[in-house]
Structures are given as structure tokens and as C-alpha cells.
Amino acid sequence: MRIKTFCLPALAALVFLSCGKGSEPRGLDLNLAIQPDMLTDFLFAKMDYTYRLSEDFEGFSKDYAVFVHFWRTRSKEMLVQDDHMPEILTTQWRPGQKVEYSRTLFIPKFLDEIDIDFEGYEEIRITVGLWDPDSSEDEKIMLFRKNVKVHPASVVAPEIVYAEGWNNVETDPELDNPRERRWQWTTKKAVCVIENPKKESTLIIQGGVDKAKIEDQKVIFRINDQLLGEFIPETAKFEKRYTLAPAQMGDDYEFRFTIETDKAFVPAMLDPQSSDKRELGIQIYFLYFREALK
Structure with missing residues (x-):
């Protein structure tokens, strides 16, 4: 997959009337760049925020938080x-300034590819905008849509x-953390066979061990x-x-990722x-492998 940064068109700041009243800040524009260029579910996406403050920017008297929401339109x-606080608080924003920072968010798996009505994507x-976390009023300033x-x-x-060394999938929908509601235990040694992208890639593993059974x-x-x-x-x-270099994955069209433990x-x-x-080794909740974000 080709990674490419794309810039979504900036919108002049405007009041999101359906979410309450607010005053429109003059001289503030937000550019939002997202990578990768094709968004999917089960994806970490990088969000690059650039707030441009023109010379007629009047400033803020309070520290606003930034809201970032992804809505399913249907x-x-x-x-x-x-939602987050910007790296430079809004009371410190000045005319002519450019405020830039990046954040990463996770889009969970939510698309049902076997649904008869699925069209191959979902809109x-x-x-993105500003809101006052200290106010009881639902006042929002929309910056981007x-x-x-x-x-x-x-x-x-x-x-x-x-491929080998894995016990069956287990689930518990009542758990608070959605990433821990589905898991698989390995045996003492388990193997995944992964398609080789031959590009720098990110590997994330979230797992667990039973310290009541084996402390070390x-x-x-x-x-x-x-x-x-x-x-x-x-x-x-x-x-x-981990960030994997192409040389680590080799030249074949696939490579092996092995999870082992010294004690099962x-x-x-x-x-x-x-x-x-069952022979139980490591409990794996979340395994993520995608081309690295730049």
C-alpha cells in the first residue's frame, strides 16, 4: 500500500449551530492532513493539525479544547x-502564528463485508473544532467538516x-476495554505467517501473561x-x-512472526x-501490522 499524505480542504472557522451558540473567531483557519491516503477500518491514522492565524486574529480569552469526531453518516x-488540548493553549495563540502538531488515532474494525447491502466502503x-471544557453550555466552534x-x-x-501453536478464539463482550474482548492463547510457541509488504512497517502486539501461575x-x-x-x-x-525494516522481513512474499515463551x-x-x-503460553488480544506512517 502506498502511503501518501493528503490535505483535506481547510474551512474558515464557523459556528456549528446545531451544537450550541458560539462566537466565530476571525482570522483562524485549520488545515488537516491525514495519512494514509486510503482510510480503512482497523487502522492507526496520523492526523497533522495546522492552525493558521492571520494578522486580524483577535485571540482567545479562554483555553479551548479541540474536539475530533468521526461520525457514521448513516x-x-x-x-x-x-478530544484533546492543543500543544499550545489557545490563550497563547497570537496573530501571524502557525500552530502545528500531530496525533495518531485508531479506527476500529466496524465494516461488515459480508452484509448484502455493503457497497465496498462506508462514508x-x-x-473538528473548539469547545470550552469548563463551560456547562454546549458551545462549539466548528473549524473543519x-x-x-x-x-x-x-x-x-x-x-x-x-498458522500453528494457537488455541481457539475466546470472547467476553462484557469487558470494559474493547480491545480485550477477543483473544487467543498461544501454546509455548505460536507462529503467524504474514504477507510481506517489503516496505517499512509497524507491528503492534498487545497481550497478557498469567502472573498468578508463572510470575517470571x-x-x-x-x-x-x-x-x-x-x-x-x-x-x-x-x-x-516495533518498526520493521524490509531487510528484517526478507525477500520472500511472506515472513514468519513467532511468539514464544520459556514457560507454558x-x-x-x-x-x-x-x-x-490446553497448553497455555501468552494471551494475545491485539495484533496489528501495517505499512509505517511517515
Whole structure:
């Protein structure tokens, strides 16, 4: 997949009347650049914010927060929310200044490709603006609004095959963290076969170990036969992020990502009341592999 930054057209600041009253700030424009150029679900997207303040900018007397919302246009559901304070507080913005910073947000998997009515993409609306977090009034100043298409990740994401050493998928929809509602246990050694993009890529693993069973369990990651990382998690849950160079993945059309542990356990051998005879190694909640953002 080709990564490219694209700039969504900037809109002059205007009041979003449906969300309350507000005063229109003069001399403030927002440019929003998003990469990659094709948005999909199950994607980390980079958001580059550039606020341009002209000489007639009158300034702010309060520190506004920035709201960033991705709306599903059909169902009117909010898909993503990334409200935040700008890196330079708005009371410090001055005429002629340019305020720039970047943030990364995650678009979860939400598209149903087997739905008979699915058209190959879904249109979402991105809205960005300012709001006063200290005010009880629902006052918002809209700075940006744009409809964009979101495609299924399968269109561009490298295929990941859970090849060997994996137990069955388990789920618990009641868990608070949506990324932890689905998981798979490895055995002592598990392998994924991943399509090789032959480009610098990002690998993210979120997992867990059962410290009540094995306090000092080591986790080992390998790309093909080369060691990527090894560690003993400090807590039961862990997250690791790696940037993989093309040379690490090799020249073949696919490569092997191996998850190992120095110690595995069988619940039934530790607890006489357990009937679970599986070999359990590492609990994997989230595995992400995409071309790296620039």
C-alpha cells in the first residue's frame, strides 16, 4: 500500500449551530492532513493539525479544547473520538502564528463485508473544532467538516495467517476495554505467517501473561529466525511496538512472526478442579501490522 499524505480542504472557522451558540473567531483557519491516503477500518491514522492565524486574529480569552469526531453518516453513531488540548493553549495563540502538531488515532474494525447491502466502503464525516471544557453550555466552534470514505482493511492490509501453536478464539463482550474482548492463547510457541509488504512497517502486539501461575514468564518475539525482542512483562498486560525494516522481513512474499515463551502451563495440572487441558503460553488480544506512517 502506498502511503501518501493528503490535505483535506481547510474551512474558515464557523459556528456549528446545531451544537450550541458560539462566537466565530476571525482570522483562524485549520488545515488537516491525514495519512494514509486510503482510510480503512482497523487502522492507526496520523492526523497533522495546522492552525493558521492571520494578522486580524483577535485571540482567545479562554483555553479551548479541540474536539475530533468521526461520525457514521448513516447510523449517526460516533465511531472515533479524539478530544484533546492543543500543544499550545489557545490563550497563547497570537496573530501571524502557525500552530502545528500531530496525533495518531485508531479506527476500529466496524465494516461488515459480508452484509448484502455493503457497497465496498462506508462514508463517515470528520468534524473538528473548539469547545470550552469548563463551560456547562454546549458551545462549539466548528473549524473543519469533511465526508470521507472508509474501506475494509482487507483491501490493503497485509494478510495475517495464524498458522500453528494457537488455541481457539475466546470472547467476553462484557469487558470494559474493547480491545480485550477477543483473544487467543498461544501454546509455548505460536507462529503467524504474514504477507510481506517489503516496505517499512509497524507491528503492534498487545497481550497478557498469567502472573498468578508463572510470575517470571519470558516473552520472546522473532521475525523469521531473527530475535526481535524478549522481555519479562512487569505487569499482567503488555504492549510492544516495533518498526520493521524490509531487510528484517526478507525477500520472500511472506515472513514468519513467532511468539514464544520459556514457560507454558496446563490449567488442569495446576488446579485439580479445572478440566482445561490446553497448553497455555501468552494471551494475545491485539495484533496489528501495517505499512509505517511517515
